[in-house]
Amino acid sequence: xxxxxxxVGASWVGDMVMAQPLLARLRAAAPQSPIDVLAPAWVLPIVxxxxxxxxxxxxxxxxxxxxxxxxxxxxxxxxxxxYGQAVLLPNSIKSALVPWLAGIPRxxxxxxxxxxxxxxxxxxxxPVAVPRLVDRFxxxxxxxxxxxxxxxxxxxxxxxxxxxRLGVDLARPVACLCPGAEYGPAKRWPxxxxxxxxxxxxxxxxxxxxxxxxxxxxxxxxxxxxxxGAGHVLAGRTDLGEAADLLACARVVVSNDSGLMHVAAAVxxxxxxxxxxxxxxxxxxxxxxxxxxxxxxxxxxxFQRVCPLGHFACLEELPVGRVLDQTLSAAGVPA
Numbered sequence: 001x002x003x004x005x006x007x008v009g010a011s012w013v014g015d016m017v018m019a020q021p022l023l024a025r026l027r028a029a030a031p032q033s034p035i036d037v038l039a040p041a042w043v044l045p046i047v048x049x050x051x052x053x054x055x056x057x058x059x060x061x062x063x064x065x066x067x068x069x070x071x072x073x074x075x076x077x078x079x080x081x082x083y084g085q086a087v088l089l090p091n092s093i094k095s096a097l098v099p100w101l102a103g104i105p106r107x108x109x110x111x112x113x114x115x116x117x118x119x120x121x122x123x124x125x126x127p128v129a130v131p132r133l134v135d136r137f138x139x140x141x142x143x144x145x146x147x148x149x150x151x152x153x154x155x156x157x158x159x160x161x162x163x164x165r166l167g168v169d170l171a172r173p174v175a176c177l178c179p180g181a182e183y184g185p186a187k188r189w190p191x192x193x194x195x196x197x198x199x200x201x202x203x204x205x206x207x208x209x210x211x212x213x214x215x216x217x218x219x220x221x222x223x224x225x226x227x228x229g230a231g232h233v234l235a236g237r238t239d240l241g242e243a244a245d246l247l248a249c250a251r252v253v254v255s256n257d258s259g260l261m262h263v264a265a266a267v268x269x270x271x272x273x274x275x276x277x278x279x280x281x282x283x284x285x286x287x288x289x290x291x292x293x294x295x296x297x298x299x300x301x302x303f304q305r306v307c308p309l310g311h312f313a314c315l316e317e318l319p320v321g322r323v324l325d326q327t328l329s330a331a332g333v334p335a
Contacts, residue, residue: 005035005084006036006083007038009043011039016047017046020052038098043240045241093115109123132282148286152266168207174249175253175327177231178261181257182213187315195222204333209231210233211243217236247263252327254271254272254323268287275293295315297317
C-alpha cells in the first residue's frame with residue numbers, strides 16, 4: 001500500500017499554522033512517507049514554509065461551496081496519486097467527501113458533522129481537557145510526542161529581494177503591526193489606538209511596518225494617517241509566505257488575534273497579542289516569547305464577529321500605554 005499522506009488543510013491561516021506540529025509528528029512517525037497538503041490557494045504560501053511538506057494541491061472550493069461535480073473531479077485526480085492515508089483538519093462533511101471519493105483507505109479525523117463512514121479512523125477528545133486547537137490537531141497523528149510549537153522556515157535570500165522591492169530596510173529596529181482580523185471587527189483594536197502606537201514607536205526609534213492582506217490595506221492607510229504619516233504600509237503588497245519573511249525581520253510584532261499573529265509566533269519573533277472577543281485559551285500565539293494583552297471585561301470572550309452589546313469595550317478600553325509598555329519590553333527596550 002502506498003505510504004503517501006494527504007493532509008486536508010484548514011481554510012483559516014492561523015489554523016493551518018497550528019497544524020504544523022501535527023505534520024512534524026507524522027514525519028517523525030514515518031520519515032519515508034511524503035506528506036502533501038490540500039488547501040485553498042490563499043493558505044498555500046504559508047504551507048510552503050513547512051519543511052515537512054512534499055507537495056501542494058490547490059482546493060478550488062470557496063467557503064460553504066458544495067460543488068459535488070468539482071469534488072468528484074478532484075477526487076479522481078487524487079486517486080491517481082495513490083494515497084494510503086488522509087488526515088482531515090476541518091470537521092465538515094464537505095472536507096471529508098474528497099478523500100472518501102478518492103478511495104483513500106485510511107481517513108483520519110474527528111466525527112464532526114456526522115461523518116460516520118466518511119471518517120474511518122475516528123479520533124476523539126474532551127473539549128474541556130483539550131481546549132487548544134494545536135493539541136486537538138496533534139491527536140490526529142500517531143508516533144512520538146512533539147512540542148506543540150509551530151515552526152515556519154523563512155528564506156533569507158528571498159527576504160533580501162523582498163526588502164529591496166518594497167523599499168524598506170533594517171537600518172532601524174522593526175516593529176511589525178498587524179491590524180487586521182479576517183473573522184470580524186470584534187477582534188480588531190481600534191484604528192486610533194494603532195495610530196497612536198505607531199506614532200509613539202516611531203518616536204522611540206522603530207521602523208513601523210503595517211502588515212496584512214489587500215483587505216487590510218485601507219485600515220493600514222487610516223492608521224498611518226492617524227499616526228501623522230509615520231510607518232510603512234505593506235499590507236496588500238505581499239503574499240502570506242512573503243509576509244512571514246518580513247515578520248521574521250521584526251524586533252517585535254503587535255497583532256490582533258489573527259493568522260499573522262500565529263505566523264509571527266511560528267517564525268520565532270516576540271509577539272504582543274491583543275485579544276478581545278476571542279480567547280487565548282483556544283488559539284493562543286504558541287511561543288515562549290508571546291505576551292497576551294487583554295481588557296478582561298465580563299462579556300469577553302463572546303466569540304462574536306461584531307460586538308453584540310455595541311460598546312466594544314474589550315478592545316476600545318484597552319489603553320495604548322499598556323500595549324506600548326508590553327511592546328517595548330518584548331523588544332528588549334529598557335524601561
